[in-house]
Amino acid sequence: MTSGIKRLNVLLGLGIFAFLFVPWYRVERGFYSFDWIAGFPFSSDQAPGLFQILSEGRLWLAVALILFLVGIGSRLIGNEDQRGKVLVIAGAAGIIFMALQGLAISFTGWAWTFPENAFGALSLGQPAMGAGAVLVSLIFVLFIAFGLAERGFMKGDAFVVGSISMLIFLVAVFIFYPIGSMFVGAVHDFDGSFKPDGFIRNMQDPAIWSLDCVIGGNRCGVAWRTLFLAVLSGLGSTILGLAFALAATRTRFPFKRGLRLLTVLPIITPPFVIGLALTLLFGRSGVVTEALDTLFGIEPSRWLYGLTGIWIAQVLSFTPISFLVLIGVVEGVSPSMEEASQTLRADRWRTFWHVSLPLMKPGLANAFLIGFIESMADFGNPLVLGGSHGVLSTEIFFAVVGSQVDPSRAAVLAIILLSFTLSAFLAQRLWLSGKNYATVTGKGDSGVHAGLPKSLSITVHGIVLPWMGFTLIVYGMIIFGGFVKTWGLDNSLTLEHYARAFSIGFQDGALVWTGVAWNSFWTTMEIALISAPLTAAVGLLTAYIIVRQKFAGKNAFEFALMMSFAIPGTVIGISYIMAFNLPPIEMTGSALILIACFVFRNMPVGVRGGIAAMSQLDKSLDEASLTLRANSARTLRKVILPLLRPAITAALVYSFVRAITSISAVIFLVSAEYNMATSYIVGLVENGEYGIAIAYSSMLIFVMITVITGFQLLVGERKLRRENRVAGVAKSNKFQIAQEKTA
Amino acid sequence: MTDLKAGSVVFENVRKDFGSFTAVPDLSITIEPGTLVTLLGPSGCGKTTTLRMLAGLEHPTSGRIFIGGRDVTMVPAHERDVSMVFQSYALFPHMSALDNVAYGLESSGLKKKEAHERAEEGLAQVGLAGMGHRLPAELSGGQQQRVAVARALVLNPQVLLLDEPLSNLDARLRRRVRTEIRELQQRLGFTAVYVTHDQDEALAVSDRIVVMKDGRIAQEGAPRELYEEPVSEFIADFMGEANVVSCEILDHEGNNAIIDIGGIRHKLRSRGASKGKAKLAVRPGSVVLNPTDTSGLGGEIVTAAYLGDHVEYEIETSVGNFFVIDHAVDQSYAPKTAVSLGFRNRGLALIEG
Numbered sequence A: 001m002t003s004g005i006k007r008l009n010v011l012l013g014l015g016i017f018a019f020l021f022v023p024w025y026r027v028e029r030g031f032y033s034f035d036w037i038a039g040f041p042f043s044s045d046q047a048p049g050l051f052q053i054l055s056e057g058r059l060w061l062a063v064a065l066i067l068f069l070v071g072i073g074s075r076l077i078g079n080e081d082q083r084g085k086v087l088v089i090a091g092a093a094g095i096i097f098m099a100l101q102g103l104a105i106s107f108t109g110w111a112w113t114f115p116e117n118a119f120g121a122l123s124l125g126q127p128a129m130g131a132g133a134v135l136v137s138l139i140f141v142l143f144i145a146f147g148l149a150e151r152g153f154m155k156g157d158a159f160v161v162g163s164i165s166m167l168i169f170l171v172a173v174f175i176f177y178p179i180g181s182m183f184v185g186a187v188h189d190f191d192g193s194f195k196p197d198g199f200i201r202n203m204q205d206p207a208i209w210s211l212d213c214v215i216g217g218n219r220c221g222v223a224w225r226t227l228f229l230a231v232l233s234g235l236g237s238t239i240l241g242l243a244f245a246l247a248a249t250r251t252r253f254p255f256k257r258g259l260r261l262l263t264v265l266p267i268i269t270p271p272f273v274i275g276l277a278l279t280l281l282f283g284r285s286g287v288v289t290e291a292l293d294t295l296f297g298i299e300p301s302r303w304l305y306g307l308t309g310i311w312i313a314q315v316l317s318f319t320p321i322s323f324l325v326l327i328g329v330v331e332g333v334s335p336s337m338e339e340a341s342q343t344l345r346a347d348r349w350r351t352f353w354h355v356s357l358p359l360m361k362p363g364l365a366n367a368f369l370i371g372f373i374e375s376m377a378d379f380g381n382p383l384v385l386g387g388s389h390g391v392l393s394t395e396i397f398f399a400v401v402g403s404q405v406d407p408s409r410a411a412v413l414a415i416i417l418l419s420f421t422l423s424a425f426l427a428q429r430l431w432l433s434g435k436n437y438a439t440v441t442g443k444g445d446s447g448v449h450a451g452l453p454k455s456l457s458i459t460v461h462g463i464v465l466p467w468m469g470f471t472l473i474v475y476g477m478i479i480f481g482g483f484v485k486t487w488g489l490d491n492s493l494t495l496e497h498y499a500r501a502f503s504i505g506f507q508d509g510a511l512v513w514t515g516v517a518w519n520s521f522w523t524t525m526e527i528a529l530i531s532a533p534l535t536a537a538v539g540l541l542t543a544y545i546i547v548r549q550k551f552a553g554k555n556a557f558e559f560a561l562m563m564s565f566a567i568p569g570t571v572i573g574i575s576y577i578m579a580f581n582l583p584p585i586e587m588t589g590s591a592l593i594l595i596a597c598f599v600f601r602n603m604p605v606g607v608r609g610g611i612a613a614m615s616q617l618d619k620s621l622d623e624a625s626l627t628l629r630a631n632s633a634r635t636l637r638k639v640i641l642p643l644l645r646p647a648i649t650a651a652l653v654y655s656f657v658r659a660i661t662s663i664s665a666v667i668f669l670v671s672a673e674y675n676m677a678t679s680y681i682v683g684l685v686e687n688g689e690y691g692i693a694i695a696y697s698s699m700l701i702f703v704m705i706t707v708i709t710g711f712q713l714l715v716g717e718r719k720l721r722r723e724n725r726v727a728g729v730a731k732s733n734k735f736q737i738a739q740e741k742t743a
Numbered sequence B: 001m002t003d004l005k006a007g008s009v010v011f012e013n014v015r016k017d018f019g020s021f022t023a024v025p026d027l028s029i030t031i032e033p034g035t036l037v038t039l040l041g042p043s044g045c046g047k048t049t050t051l052r053m054l055a056g057l058e059h060p061t062s063g064r065i066f067i068g069g070r071d072v073t074m075v076p077a078h079e080r081d082v083s084m085v086f087q088s089y090a091l092f093p094h095m096s097a098l099d100n101v102a103y104g105l106e107s108s109g110l111k112k113k114e115a116h117e118r119a120e121e122g123l124a125q126v127g128l129a130g131m132g133h134r135l136p137a138e139l140s141g142g143q144q145q146r147v148a149v150a151r152a153l154v155l156n157p158q159v160l161l162l163d164e165p166l167s168n169l170d171a172r173l174r175r176r177v178r179t180e181i182r183e184l185q186q187r188l189g190f191t192a193v194y195v196t197h198d199q200d201e202a203l204a205v206s207d208r209i210v211v212m213k214d215g216r217i218a219q220e221g222a223p224r225e226l227y228e229e230p231v232s233e234f235i236a237d238f239m240g241e242a243n244v245v246s247c248e249i250l251d252h253e254g255n256n257a258i259i260d261i262g263g264i265r266h267k268l269r270s271r272g273a274s275k276g277k278a279k280l281a282v283r284p285g286s287v288v289l290n291p292t293d294t295s296g297l298g299g300e301i302v303t304a305a306y307l308g309d310h311v312e313y314e315i316e317t318s319v320g321n322f323f324v325i326d327h328a329v330d331q332s333y334a335p336k337t338a339v340s341l342g343f344r345n346r347g348l349a350l351i352e353g
């Protein structure tokens, strides 16, 4: 028996199991409660596929069954080529049928009018897909994959073909289907009827597009304000980031290590925390505001609440990211170019202006675009500081949860936001590709970077030192704020906030989590811990396929994945509730939707890290493993993963932390049962309970630092060499594997 | 590593395209069990591609491949009964030498203990007993190379594939290791397909050599056959240097032909060449120089270079310039000296063209 038949047997067995024993439709109280066993298999909600057809009269499901039986039939075909062909056709027809029937038949019957005209009315509809339907869909996807493998696609490697098919399927379901639903939702009413009025009205809404401010009116539309803010935040964070990078590499700046530490902060800081700290400083009852009032009699005002405040918060939040990008750029300028310039009678200023800066241009543009996209996508700071007139991301939110719920408005705003960020992303991709002057080569470039001209050096210090101080104060506020009774009114110290949030009691000899924060805290931990390994796994598997496998459409595949990075969280949030609120897939209010959201939002970073790490691994290592009788799954497990440990740690840590700190998509998807820490904190802020909010945020930061350290210890380091026996040579873990092989 | 089962290899009209580029247009080769066959040719001629198709790392666009009589065209790499020594060795840097050698055995389903025992034997076979605990980075280049060979051999494959196995070694080590590989192959009797672009190496190790050019077989045969009887200028030039000059075939005498080289008669194997104008390849060492005897082909020394154990000359004659290697160092000629050229019996061959 060939391995092709063996794996097909397993799949067919699974399919028979799915049709006979697994509830076809979504079980209301959750599949894992296993309540459904009681009424199984003859109650309408809980019957598996076969009984849905035979005793419930959902005859259309017979098509899926027949296509599955075709798959079973293919088992009898001896010729691999023929069998593969039949499997591919059955699988493709199956998956198309599953999607069509899911979309076309809703709770009450036909969801579309044309099949109703064609086939007549249905007497009964169907609920959302459940475990059985999902399993059968996946089996159809694997039919295609196994069929292609039998036909020699990807050198007959079923694992690789299966992974590619699964990834494409998942990306289609969790990225393209929701975004598509959002577009459709924009022109449909709640009841599903086509009604483009809302779309047209919103598209022409002056509140979005007005250019009043240019011609001397009071206010521009929200789209222009968002754009304006994004440009300014991009510029601000790029200039500051450059100043920091220059200070760190080109001056004798006294606190270089401190500067590097700064780069970690934005990763572990929930996005609204900066806004929160700014409120505590400059808000109506902030420290600075009060001091100015008592000392100079300056009236407290609300200047912070609006674009100015958001801008300051965003520049504070994004400068470290820009610093991180630009430090590589600044270091990448080859010292020999600068030395050459100096030997050509150019002074330091001329060297900087005519040589160093032009070489950094693409890097600067990149940093700007990153700041631009981040600002567009930012939701936390505008929510805390936006006041009455926010930006696109908050307007989307209020169009869904505000006083007048208007899904079509939310969809229109989301489409506008999406087109802004995608344009920036495309610009970054197309315009910057091939413009990289990075002059770092493998050769040791032994020159010395030119010092900065004096005037510039003074300017850089003048920017960096106060800004560092400011950042320290802001973070100081975050720690300190949790211990102050009532901010601005009663500044005495207290542990009350921590106690309210995180108290633990004993009742009847059992531990009781009495603090108000525990519920959302444990949910957050649970979901972050579940989604982190999934994200890392999906991300690294994708990276493996992109780096190591060649197939038609690979570039499009990679591009689509990377593009999802440029989709703002708010857009994901709104599209998920539009897509997953009704059949065929109903996930809102569950933990699953949060996990799916995190996995597919954070995966691109894992992919990027994985690609970078895997490109350093010599391809002949995998090939050696293949010729040594290991299939590609074993190769991945035994050879590639152990060599990728640093990338795995990075992916795990990143996805874990992002799951804890993100707010934009989460706030749409949380439910009473599954509330996340960030959305709980935002709720506290909205109620003015700053003390607890700040205490909770500090706690999160503390927990993240602890868990990051834990992850690092758990995954361990990859060991390629025993203790270095050469005296005086520092032990380093950062080997280039490619250099190892001939060492 | 007992009971080796040497397998035959057959390529049947194999074609391989990379997109619109055809790396191998139409290749048919038969390799007898237990022989060491070398694929030889300049860089980019498709040797590695051929080897990788045999290993299952590339799949042919069309045609069929058989190993030990079984059609493996569609069989994935890990299910083929071949193993490969990579140019870069591709030792897993995070595993010890022993784990590297045991890897394939464990992949084939052996228990860890047994796999390690067999791996120890394998290391001993290549002279690395007791070095198993070392990581690849702690071994010298030659030792790494031997680990790579042991790793491939312990699997007891029907065919062992070696892709330029010596290219990462220094010149002195290269000579020793190639002897070791040949010795191991003869002792254990496995079938081996060996890829190289170095003709010395090919001549030294092979039972048969397949010379490739642009994805096609240019000539196939035993080392001596290729060296002494090249069929084309390409082969003659690639298998050591050769002077290609025109001549005329005057007559046939059994298997031999009588030819005329600038007025000089010479007899050599005709290999099916017909009467009339022809091309002749002459090895530099097959020319005899004589200052006095005027019956030879007349010529004049253009350049002379003394190289210790021999002298190299460039000599102008009526049929073209000759590059000559003369081992009679005692008697050397200065440029502009007139000499007469004679030809030895070996080292002359009629070629196509």
Ligand SMILES: Nc1ncnc2c1ncn2[C@@H]1O[C@H](COP(=O)(O)OP(=O)(O)O)[C@@H](O)[C@H]1O
Pocket: B018, B021, B023, B041, B042, B043, B044, B045, B046, B047, B048, B049, B050
């Ligand atoms: N994966 C590939 N994609 C495209 N072209 C390839 C690929 N592998 C090899 N080639 C091309 O096929 C030809 C033969 O390559 P190769 O077999 O590696 O040559 P050799 O090993 O004889 O030096 C070369 O021109 C090479 O550029």
Ligand SMILES: [Mg+2]
Pocket: B047, B048, B049
């Ligand atoms: Mg090669």
